[in-house]
Amino acid sequence: MMEWYLKVVRNHYFDFAGRARRKEYWMFLLVNVILALCIGLVAGLIKQSWIGSIYALAVLLPGLGVTARRLHDIGKSGWxxxxxxxxxxxxxxxxxxxxxxxxxxxxxxxxPKAAG
Structure with a gap:
């Protein structure tokens, strides 16, 4: 599960070209939500809410990129x-x-299914 998240963050950080499988998109989203909840919980406990904002900004571009590539996989524009x-x-x-x-x-x- 984590390898899909790391694939998006490491290999496709600012990549809006190509295609992404359903599994890549949904696993990235699942891990992202779990991490965001954990970071939000810890940030709330230590009363440093800005930490969650930093994480959200850090994963904004990879999240948009994997979403655009997912739309490309079904033949739609990233727009x-x-x-x-x-x-x-x-x-x-x-x-x-x-x-x-x-x-x-x-x-x-x-x-991407045929390539992987």
Whole structure:
């Protein structure tokens, strides 16, 4: 589980090109939420709330990058991330992120399942 998180943070920190499998995206999100909760808890206990903000800023770019690459895997532009800013309509983004990727190469690159 942690290897998916580290893959995004180490290898694809500022990478918006290519494709990301569902597993890569959801494992990154799961570990990110767990770490954010732990950091928030510790920061609250020591009354240093700014620590959570630093973590959020540190994972902002990798999070946007893996989301854009996940959208590329289903054949959508990374700009579809902006749908998440629209109340209720943003739920469609979750639907898109849960879809199976396009089999074979598409306009955004080779199939990550076939490569891995």
């Amino acid at each position: 579809f991330i902006l749908i998440g800013l629209i109340p209720l309509v943003g739920l469609y983004l979750i639907y898109l992120l849960a879809q199976e990727g396009v089999r074979g190469p598409n306009a955004f690159g080779p199939d």
